[in-house]
Each structure stands twice: as C-alpha cells, then as structure tokens.
C-alpha cells in the first residue's frame with residue numbers, strides 16, 4: 001500500500017500542455033472546481049514548454065484568403081477531407097479569433113514589437129500566410145499562471161496511468177507522484193484527456209531514444225486510456241514525420257520553408273515540385289515523401305538551401321524564428337560549422353509519429369463538443385483529431401473547457417464513488433514493476449517494441465510484415481510483466497511502456513485494415529501502392545474486449561476537392 005491522496009473535483013484535466021492549460025482556464029472561469037494534472041511541472045511542460053514561433057490564424061485583415069471560410073477550406077483540404085468539416089469548424093476554426101484575443105490579453109507578443117503589426121508567412125499548402133511569426137518563449141508560464149489565477153488547482157509531477165469507471169462512465173483517474181511516490185486518486189464529474197502526441201512509437205533516426213522531433217515525454221497515456229475506456233480513434237494508421245537537420249531531431253521546418261528556403265539533392269537540383277505542385281510550400285507529408293524518394297533513388301543526401309534569402313529575412317530567421325522554436329538551434333549550426341548565409345544544411349527525415357501537426361488526420365475521435373462518445377470523457381489537443389499544431393491544441397482546449405463546464409453545470413450530478421477493488425487493482429498494476437525482485441529493464445522492452453514498429457509497421461508496409469509485427473507485439477504482453485524498475489522515474493517509463501504497447505497494436509490493426517496508400521509514406525503499403533477513391537474517408541476503430549471493430553465514414557469532398565486529392569495520390573517516381 002502506498003500513501004493515498006484523494007482529490008475530488010468537477011472537472012479533471014489530464015495533461016497541462018497547450019490544450020490542457022487552455023481547457024483549465026475555460027473550466028475554472030466557469031467557477032467549477034477544476035484540477036489540472038501533469039507528469040511534469042506545467043510552467044514548462046509539453047510542446048510549447050520552451051516556446052513556439054508560429055501560430056496559424058486568420059485575421060480578417062488581408063482579403064478573401066484571410067477569412068474563416070478560406071481557413072476552414074484550407075484546413076479541411078489538407079486532411080484530404082478525411083475528417084469531419086463541422087467538427088473542424090466548431091472545435092478549431094471558429095475559435096481562432098478567441099484564441100488570438102486570449103493570447104494577446106495574456107501578453108503573448110503575437111505582433112512585431114517594433115511595428116505593432118503581425119508578421120505572417122506561408123507553408124503547409126496555405127493559400128497565403130496564415131502563420132503568425134511570434135516570440136513564444138514565455139507563453140507557457142504566462143498561460144499556466146493565468147489558469148491558477150482563475151482558480152484551477154495544479155498537481156505537478158503526477159503521472160496519470162488509468163481511468164476510473166463506473167460501468168462505462170468515466171468517473172476519474174489514478175496515477176502516482178513521480179517524485180513523492182504517492183498514489184493519487186482523482187474523482188471527477190467529467191474528465192478531459194489532453195495527453196499530447198505520441199512521439200516514441202517508432203525509433204527515431206538518432207541513437208538516443210528521447211532525441212525526438214516533438215516532445216518525447218508524452219508516452220501514449222491518452223491513447224491508452226481512450227482505448228481502454230472504449231473511445232473511437234480515426235486514421236491512426238496515417239503517421240507523419242518531419243524534415244530535420246541531420247542528427248538533430250528538431251522542429252524548425254516552418255521557419256525555414258515559411259521564409260522561402262529550398263531543398264536540393266546531392267546533384268544540386270531542386271526536386272520537391274516533381275512530387276507536389278506547390279513544392280516546399282506544399283503539405284508537409286509531400287515534402288518528407290520527396291526527400292525519401294530522392295534518397296531511395298540514389299540522389300541523396302538532401303539539403304536545405306537558404307543562401308538566397310535577403311539579409312533582412314536571414315536576420316528574422318536566425319534571430320526570431322529558429323532559436324525560438326528550438327533554443328539550441330543556432331548552437332547546433334555553429335557546432336557543425338554551418339552558416340545558413342553561405343552553406344547548405346543537410347537534412348533527414350525524423351521518426352514517424354502521431355503528432356497532430358498541420359494536416360494530420362489521426363487521433364481520438366471527438367464530436368463538435370470535444371466529446372469522445374464515452375460518458376464523462378472529453379479530449380483536446382494533439383491526442384485528438386482535429387487539432388492542427390498549436391492552434392488546434394489551443395482552440396480544442398478552449399472548446400473542451402467551455403463545453404465540459406456547460407455540461408457539468410447543467411447536469412448538476414454528484415460525484416460517483418469508484419469501487420475500492422478497482423482502485424486497488426489499478427494501484428497494483430501501476431506499482432508492480434517496482435516490487436519485482438528481478439526482471440528486465442524497461443529500456444529492453446521499449447527498444448524491442450520500437451524495433452518491431454519500425455521494422456514491420458514503419459515506412460513501406462505490407463500484410464505479411466504487419467501480421468508478423470502484430471504477433472511480436474502480442475508476444476510482448478508476457479515481457480511487460482517482467483519489467484523491473486529501481487526508482488520512480490523508471491516506474492514512469494514502465495507505465496509508458498504499457499501504454500505504448502496498447503497504442504502500437506491499435507495502429508497496427510488499423511494499418512492492416514486500410515488497403516491503399518495515402519499521405520506519402522504516412523501510410524505506404526507495398527501490397528496496395530495506390531491511393532484509392534474507395535478509401536477516401538475516415539477509418540474509425542474501437543477496441544471491444546480483445547477485438548478491434550472498424551467502421552468507415554466516406555469523405556464528403558467539396559467541389560474541386562477531388563482534383564486536389566488526385567494531385568496528392570501516392571506515386572513512386574524512381
């Protein structure tokens with residue numbers, strides 16, 4: 001038995017990143033008892049913890065492209081219409097003006113300090129510059145402090161591992177203090193899952209497990225809890241990856257291509273236009289796919305070429321963007337001796353991931369109120385879909401916080417008492433790796449699982465390989481029961497291992513089910529290499545018992561949309 005801390009609240013928010021903090025602000029503003037829990041210290045946790053440099057928005061300032069309607073059109077098109085337009089609108093796009101206002105009211109400097117105007121650039125197939133360039137280094141502590149001011153209670157450094165349920169209704173969650181070792185039991189009327197992206201499902205291209213493109217600290221807790229609670233997921237077979245500097249797995253893509261940098265292969269030729277008409281300004285998957293294709297055809301390595309940028313553009317890129325997106329970006333360039341004014345920068349592909357980045361159609365299914373379909377359970381941010389990057393995380397956070405508060409206020413229910421047997425069973429499972437006398441280290445398990453996913457469910461998939469992958473993942477259940485850890489930090493990784501295994505299976509089952517290729521190597525099947533119209537839609541999966549049940553929602557493609565998708569059809573060019 002561990003010291004038990006019981007916390008009661010109206011609304012429980014799991015994960016205090018971009019989405020969770022916004023949800024916390026909105027929920028607490030309603031006057032309800034709001035609790036935010038994060039495995040790290042929230043002031044600097046999650047993907048905006050150290051700062052971001054771009055936020056996507058329309059501002060109704062610069063013509064037709066700068067409107068709600070155009071932004072919605074872009075957003076929907078980029079997902080190849082695989083996600084529901086109404087949900088995109090209600091949970092993301094219609095809340096963009098409120099997001100901008102809230103950030104500015106908090107003092108986040110979205111405008112250029114000298115001119116008082118917004119600096120805006122375009123990438124990711126945007127018609128014009130939706131990306132506001134800004135200095136976001138301190139936005140996270142500003143938001144977290146504000147959530148406290150409006151009344152949210154914070155539990156830092158508590159890892160949530162499982163949900164509590166009464167029949168199928170979610171009534172709270174349990175976890176442990178990664179520093180104090182206490183067992184935390186949260187009882188809540190409604191719960192919002194904001195656990196962030198899955199970045200460690202596949203191996204990253206460096207020798208270091210945590211050197212990932214987006215934050216490595218999220219594991220797959222939100223996916224795991226959603227799967228066990230019976231939530232549906234959509235398109236989780238479609239992964240994304242990024243274009244990153246060699247050996248330095250970092251964002252910065254948007255800064256480089258937004259400012260007009262180009263890609264060239266080893267022959268000095270530009271190539272991205274061969275794969276997508278918008279070239280480096282096209283969808284991210286197409287840019288990544290083009291690099292993969294060039295390298296496979298023997299024309300790699302590939303390089304970013306920014307030498308043609310004006311001095312003013314270069315100043316902006318190297319002072320206001322790259323080091324804000326990644327604090328150590330310029331140190332890295334200095335150490336490898338690259339001056340972007342004179343030199344090419346070799347780039348590579350990052351690991352595959354489920355990140356909720358711009359254009360990503362994969363994640364937990366939710367409706368226009370961020371409800372998962374499971375009573376008492378909502379979701380927001382990159383574990384859900386739609387939630388494109390920071391804008392998507394912040395707006396879905398606003399939506400979830402507001403909608404959950406409305407529901408709790410209108411229902412006037414009392415808290416439900418979870419059964420003691422359920423609380424004890426979860427406690428046993430969570431702490432088990434700490435109690436074993438002998439066993440295997442968590443790293444051994446994780447490397448094997450990552451290797452299985454990368455080998456059989458990574459870039460280039462087929463039925464036989466994925467069946468082998470699934471068999472290997474299933475065999476790992478026994479191995480999971482052998483993980484032995486020596487301290488609380490390792491215990492966190494052991495629980496992440498359990499979460500990641502369940503999420504890996506979900507992805508593999510879905511990848512077997514979608515019998516086509518789409519989004520470049522996001523889902524590239526050697527046995528079904530074409531992009532097929534009959535697969536144009538959302539593949540929705542739910543785990544029931546040990547079975548995976550699928551349904552398919554055909555995409556509603558607007559006029560002109562089919563041409564766009566046909567342009568994106570996966571073709572092998574070498």
Ligand SMILES: Cc1cc2nc3c(=O)[nH]c(=O)nc-3n(C[C@H](O)[C@H](O)[C@H](O)COP(=O)(O)OP(=O)(O)OC[C@H]3O[C@@H](n4cnc5c(N)ncnc54)[C@H](O)[C@@H]3O)c2cc1C
Nearest residue numbers: 015017018019039046047053054160196221381382389390
């Ligand atoms: C370095 C970097 C730069 C980026 N730059 C940009 C940019 O310029 N523009 C842009 O639009 N996007 C950018 N992105 C992406 C964007 O920041 C993310 O899409 C967005 O912030 C994700 O928000 P989220 O709330 O979904 O996830 P996160 O912010 O990752 O939050 C998830 C939170 O959940 C917590 N958590 C996870 N598991 C548990 C658990 N079991 N128990 C308790 N807590 C848990 C984590 O600690 C974390 O705080 C960038 C990302 C990174 C990493």
